[in-house]
Amino acid sequence: xxxxxxxxxxxxxxxxxxxxxxxxxxxxxxxxxxxxxxxxxxxxxxxxxxxxxxxxxxxxxxxxxxxxxxxxxxxxxxxxxxxxxxxxxxxxxxxxxxxxxxxxxxxxxxxxxxxxxxxxxxxxxxxxxxxxxxxxxxxxxxxxxxxxxxxxxxxxxxxxxxxxxxxxxxxxxxxxxxxxxxxxxxxxxxxxxxxxxxxxxxxxxxxxxxxxxxxxxxxxxxxxxxxxxxxxxxxxxxxxxxxxxxxxxxxxxxx
Amino acid sequence: xxxxxxxxxxxxxxxxxxxxxxxxxxxxxxxxxxxxxxxxxxxxxxxxxxxxxxxxxxxxxxxxxxxxxxxxxxxxxxxxxxxxxxxxxxxxxxxxxxxxxxxxxxxxxxxxxxxxxxxxxxxxxxxxxxxxxxxxxxxxxxxxxxxxxxxxxxxxxxxxxxxxxxxxxxxxxxxxxxxxxxxxxxxxxxxxxxxxxxxxxxxxxxxxxxxxxxxxxxxxxxxxxxxxxxxxxxxxxxxxxxxxxxxxx
Numbered sequence: 079x080x081x082x083x084x085x086x087x088x089x090x091x092x093x094x095x096x097x098x099x100x101x102x103x104x105x106x107x108x109x110x111x112x113x114x115x116x117x118x119x120x121x122x123x124x125x126x127x128x129x130x131x132x133x134x135x136x137x138x139x140x141x142x143x144x145x146x147x148x149x150x151x152x153x154x155x156x157x158x159x160x161x162x163x164x165x166x167x168x169x170x171x172x173x174x175x176x177x178x179x180x181x182x183x184x185x186x187x188x189x190x191x192x193x194x195x196x197x198x199x200x201x202x203x204x205x206x207x208x209x210x211x212x213x214x215x216x217x218x219x220x221x222x223x224x225x226x227x228x229x230x231x232x233x234x235x236x237x238x239x240x241x242x243x244x245x246x247x248x249x250x251x252x253x254x255x256x257x258x259x260x261x262x263x264x265x266x267x268x269x270x271x272x273x274x275x276x277x278x279x280x281x282x283x284x285x286x287x288x289x290x291x292x293x294x295x296x297x298x299x300x301x302x303x304x305x306x307x308x309x310x311x312x313x314x315x316x317x318x319x320x321x322x323x324x325x326x327x328x329x330x331x332x333x
Numbered sequence: 334x335x336x337x338x339x340x341x342x343x344x345x346x347x348x349x350x351x352x353x354x355x356x357x358x359x360x361x362x363x364x365x366x367x368x369x370x371x372x373x374x375x376x377x378x379x380x381x382x383x384x385x386x387x388x389x390x391x392x393x394x395x396x397x398x399x400x401x402x403x404x405x406x407x408x409x410x411x412x413x414x415x416x417x418x419x420x421x422x423x424x425x426x427x428x429x430x431x432x433x434x435x436x437x438x439x440x441x442x443x444x445x446x447x448x449x450x451x452x453x454x455x456x457x458x459x460x461x462x463x464x465x466x467x468x469x470x471x472x473x474x475x476x477x478x479x480x481x482x483x484x485x486x487x488x489x490x491x492x493x494x495x496x497x498x499x500x501x502x503x504x505x506x507x508x509x510x511x512x513x514x515x516x517x518x519x520x521x522x523x524x525x526x527x528x529x530x531x532x533x534x535x536x537x538x539x540x541x542x543x544x545x546x547x548x549x550x551x552x553x554x555x556x557x558x559x560x561x562x563x564x565x566x567x568x569x570x571x572x573x574x575x576x577x578x579x580x581x582x
Contacts, residue, residue: 126458152356155460166451170369180459182362238458 079104080125080236080268085134087120094120096292097134104139105266107259107282109273112289113314121289122240122272126160127151138236156184159229159267161239161258165221167213173224174200174209180232199227203257219250223257230261237262237269243278255281276321279303288314304328346541353469353537356462363470370474374436378481381435382428386419386485389427390492393418398502408503412511415493417520424485425524426572429531432481433564437539440471441560444543445553453544464544471536478532479525486524523579530575531568538564 080102087095094117102108110118123129125136127143136143138154146154167176178196181187187195200209203223208216213224222242229237239258243251259282262269271278279286283300288311296308303315304325316322357363397414444467447453456463490512497503503511542560546552 128454128457152460155458158458160455160458162451162455164450166455168452168455169446169450183359183459183461 079139080270081135081137082125083135083137085121085124085131085136087117087124087129087131094292095124095131098289098292098294099134100287100294100297102268102270102287103285104268105263106284107262107269107271108285108287109271109279109283110287110289111274111279111314112295113274116289117292118272118289119240122238122270125270126158126238127155156180156232157235159232159234159237161222161225161229161237161242163241163244165213165218165225167221167224167228169213172210172212173205173216176213176224177227177231179228184232195231196227199231202230202261203227218245219247219254222246222250222254226254226257226261230265230267233265234267237267239269239271239273241273241275242271243273243275248277251275251277252281258282259284276315276318279315280324345545346537349464349468349541349544350537352462352464353472354465356465358461358466358469362466366466366470367473370470371477373439374471374474375477375481378432378435379484381431382481382485383488385431386424386428386488387492389423390415390419390489391496393423393489394493394496394508395500395502398497398500408507409511409514411497411503412493412508413514414511415490415497415508416512416516419489419493420486420520420524424482424489425527425531426568428482428485429528429535429568430565432478432535433539433568434561436535437560437564438557440536440539441543441546441557442553444540445546445556448544448546449549449553467544468537468540471540472533475532475536478535479528482524482528523575526579527572527575530571534564534567534571538567 082098082100082102084097084099085095086093086097098117098121110121112118120129124131130144138157141150141154143151143154167173168179171179174193174196177199178192181192181195185192203226205220205223205227208220208224213221216224226242229239237258242254242258246254255278258269258271261267271282273279280300283303286296286298286300286303287294288296288308290310296306296311298306303311305328306312312325316325358366394411394415397411398408401408401410444453447467453463453467456466494505494508497508498505539557539560542556542563543553546556
């Protein structure tokens, strides 16, 4: 569980996070949604330790990040898996080298043990015939699978995903969403996904935090979001005709 | 305002140097990174260094010969002038400026591309000291840079010898005699001290510009150009300072 208490972050005169508090649950996919500029990337980067909040605390299962010393922070980081928006795979490495990288860096596993673990996660994310290929030789969807495999190879407690569906076709996006959700419940990981994809919200939104102008505007789950009266949320969610019709159908069914 | 910006960049550069040596990467991983950098930075540069050195050595020799119009000036001066030019300046300094273009732009663009594609963020999130992982192997690989300059010196003089002898400007004996006249062994030490300092500059300034760049693909190109300019400027300035310190009495 990740507990965020009143975090604030400014860049120069611009205050991007104005005091966000929430609890991100273990074994669930926690989605951070909001319009561009709402502060969700800064929020995610603050959770990851890339940005240091000006005030407030972030605790990982009781460990307050700002109170940890350098070694404890390093230890905590080995418990984190991250799927970047553009996958961020290492160009110079093959798929299996990319996936095995955290094991090679942070464990004392032998080459054989690394190979076994890499083969296992490659099977788990259903990557076919990609072991020896470079990231540039595989499709965007496969790159996302490699990024997920790399993020989970060292059995993380926390999985962060920044726009995991960006640049993918709707069908592949659903496959990636489902894969993340399956992995989350299978390994009991605290997963945090930064997205503005409403299909993801509908598919895997166990918990949804809606940010607006650097503040938490609303939180709930994927069923509650279709029934909320919060104007900012409805403006965001029902900006497309398709979702307006979905909401009408949901409300009709509810009535 | 501009001065403050430059001073802040210089400060940031020295802080980066400090960071490179913190939290070292696991040796088994570092070893393979060093071998890769030796291949990319040193081995891949040998061809162009050999080509340029050989022909520039030849040109120095020919130009010296063509300027010796007075019959009283001995022909061995062709060998003498070629040796002095190649060992003191051409091989250590001008090859380093060429390498600032070749190696420097490679280093800046490869690290810059890793920055814009979030690969450096990925390393940091995993708990890797990205500066140690990316820059330290380059520094170690460039400890072999004096060998490149040694090869450049040899080929520059060989090129000069061939141009002088086969061009009919001097005999082989005269040229070799010129190479030996008033030879000061410290000049070799001076050239290699310079080379060693230039190697550190070549590894770190382009890395700095790649690591701290912001933006996209276009900015990677711009960062490479800026890195080349600054690496060249620093090499020229350091060359002047070291020459003052080491050669003047």
